[in-house]
Amino acid sequence: EAEVAQSPRYKITEKSQAVAFWCDPISGHATLYWYRQILGQGPELLVQFQDESVVDDSQLPKDRFSAERLKGVDSTLKIQPAELGDSAMYLCASSSSGNEQFFGPGTRLTVL
Amino acid sequence: QKEVEQDPGPLSVPEGAIVSLNCTYSNSAFQYFMWYRQYSRKGPELLMYTYSSGNKEDGRFTAQVDKSSKYISLFIRDSQPSDSATYLCAMSPPLIKAAGNKLTFGGGTRVLVKP
Numbered sequence: 001e002a003e004v005a006q007s008p009r010y011k012i013t014e015k016s017q018a019v020a021f022w023c024d025p026i027s028g029h030a031t032l033y034w035y036r037q038i039l040g041q042g043p044e045l046l047v048q049f050q051d052e053s054v055v056d057d058s059q060l061p062k063d064r065f066s067a068e069r070l071k072g073v074d075s076t077l078k079i080q081p082a083e084l085g086d087s088a089m090y091l092c093a094s095s096s097s098g099n100e101q102f103f104g105p106g107t108r109l110t111v112l
Numbered sequence: 113q114k115e116v117e118q119d120p121g122p123l124s125v126p127e128g129a130i131v132s133l134n135c136t137y138s139n140s141a142f143q144y145f146m147w148y149r150q151y152s153r154k155g156p157e158l159l160m161y162t163y164s165s166g167n168k169e170d171g172r173f174t175a176q177v178d179k180s181s182k183y184i185s186l187f188i189r190d191s192q193p194s195d196s197a198t199y200l201c202a203m204s205p206p207l208i209k210a211a212g213n214k215l216t217f218g219g220g221t222r223v224l225v226k227p
Contacts, residue, residue: 004155033214040120042200042217043156056214091155099144099163099204099213103155 002026004104006092012110018080021107025073025094031055033101034067034077035091043091049075082111115139118201118218127227131188135201135218138182142203142216145177147186150198150220159199160186191225198222 005024013019025032030051035043046065048056051072060067064083069075079086089108093101118135125131133147144163148156160175162168168175176185184203188195198220204213 006155040219042116042118042202042219043215044217045214048214099207099215100146100158100161101215102158103148105155106153108153 004092004094004102006090006104006107008107009105010108010110012112013082014112015084016081018078019082019109020079021077021090021092021109023075023077023092023104025075025092026096026102029094029096029102030072031095032069032075033093033095034075035093035103037089037091037106039088046077079109082109084111087111113138114219115216116201116203116218119221120219122222122224124224124226125191127191127193127225129191129225131191131195131223131225132185133187133199133201133221133223134183134185135203136183137203137216139203139205139216140182141205142182143179143206144204144213145175145184146202146215147173147175148200148202148217150200152197156200188223193225193227196223196225 032049034046037043047067049069067077089106091106093103095101116137147160150156165179172189174187200220201218202215
């Protein structure tokens, strides 16, 4: 069964360091999403790609966060510098032509 | 006030009981409704997807949508300990472009099914 892949699964870093997360969507899915989920809350969208283009990054803190999907397949989300408040689960999801989004296992980030 | 409200629980039920979950929303533009199940330290897993008022059944799961009341529900029949997880409702407006729409999630309800 096709799945969304993410790595690493866990990341511990110190504040002010740079971190990067990788996502490989389900093959053929043109739309890719990055969400952030704080413990005890629902996921919130950070950025949405259609192929290699950004569709929505209105909630992405652009002073420290960046995302790219250069070839329209896999994607990288970067944080520099990391802050204590960035500790959360970072989820990647993908969809084909509809609204059904399929999530990866997530990367749990802890900033010390 | 959040766009989507969901009781955080925990909701504790004995094995075999019916689990009843619900969400209310304020944005009348929401037309697509989903329920996700999320086990601890895992990503959300899509359980149910619907876009019309009324009921949709899939095995032990029934999703109910009442757009006039801005209220959605998920029922789990014959609950099992393996159903213990956090259940997230999510919703979005109609698709207006080829790309999907962002989902707006509730905060999740934690469910515990005791053997």
